[in-house]
Amino acid sequence: MSSGSPLTALDAPALAGIRRLNALDTVRARIALAVDLGLLAPGERLPPAGEIARALDVGEITVRRALVSLCDEGVLERRRGRAGGTLVSPRPATGRVPEIEAYRSAADDVHRLIDQRLLLECGVAHLAASNATPAQLEELRDLVARMDRAASWAEFHTCDERFHLLAAAATGLPAAEEQYGAVVRELYRYYLPYPMEYLRESNREHAELVAALTGHDPLKAVEVTRRHVEVLHRTMFVGLMGHPAARD
Template identity: 35%
Template sequence: MTDAPLDDLRRAVYRPVRSGNALEDTTARIVQTVRLGLVAPGESLPAERELAALYGVSRDTVREALKELSDAGWLETRRGRYGGTFVVDPVPRPSTPAVVSAAELSDVIALRGVLEPGAAWAAAARSLSAEERDVLWARHEAAALAEGEDYRRLDTLLHLTIAEFAGIPSLVPLVADNRARVNAWLDTFPLLPRNIEHSTSQHAAVVSAILAGRPDAAHAAMRDHLAGSEALLRGFLA
């Protein structure tokens, strides 16, 4: 399976940060790539020079952000021929439940309910290439076979791939930002095996509708899938 679509997703996340809070925004963006699973536990981040170019900041800013996250236990530096900055394995998890206001929770859930069903509809309305079709199904299968903490990373990659295949470049960063906030909350409560089984069957419905070129069915299947996530988020966080 090609990594080209994943590279496209990485480019959507590794984008220039806002001016004024370069260090904070760079640090947050690196955390986002980890929460989204674009850099898995044990994998290396791009080199400092590349990160600086992607984020549009100085190498000093990148170096400070990496040090902050290393000190916080998210990253580790390895020396030698195969050295670099790596995501720790396992990634640190919050020890206390998230504190989320009802307004913030409703805002994030409502935005997700607009973005992701729309992405599924748009992806189904496109004529996907054979490569894109293979990648989409492979992402679904990978999530279906995932075990333990790896499930959320691969689940996220599937959702981001659907957004990528919608063919609307500006949509992917919006979905990525929204998903990163959702993942930060999901990390505070346990994986539920029956919920994962249900999600897997819903993923199959979404992906099958996209591959069959049925936009309305893909939209409806994604709405059903997100309703389950919403129930869990409200149950654990409200």
């Protein structure tokens, strides 16, 4: 047996493609790819730069520079006035952000990360159904309510990350929290902006999971978790590329 960690098989893949990108390029790629796939619609207003920075785990100055560059390239546009802000161009340019290719070429790695998350998160759900404290359950319910009220994909994503990491903490096992957290944070490097109607649907599954944890029902918790994670193979960009609804 190898002298390394017994959990080496669960380690995240190298993901060398996007690790060659700096923070500015990752923001440019994620927003531009969301526009290319129709997840951000023509004319849609983007959230404030500070919200985007928190959701994508980068600095606000980096986000502002990325937005300016995407405006220069015709993907986005800047409007002044009270109804202004940064919006997707009415006819956004495509094929002008070469950094997108690092994401497209990482499809196999992303599918492996989804499978790793599925394996770990089903275990998390099973244990949390037995070990979650009343305070943790209350915080999970509060996060579900906040995601229902979220005004933007950026605000939703920040709460979504907290929700899943808190569910891992509710297992009561620091090792489980560490292993799961490493995989989910790596996968979040690939998340794109999504339409709010899709995110609201996802949040209904969050509510189902909290109900299962509150009822100490590990089988129901695992069943909800399996549905919640498996769908990522189809709904993340790796499943949407080539989808009929996506732009050429």
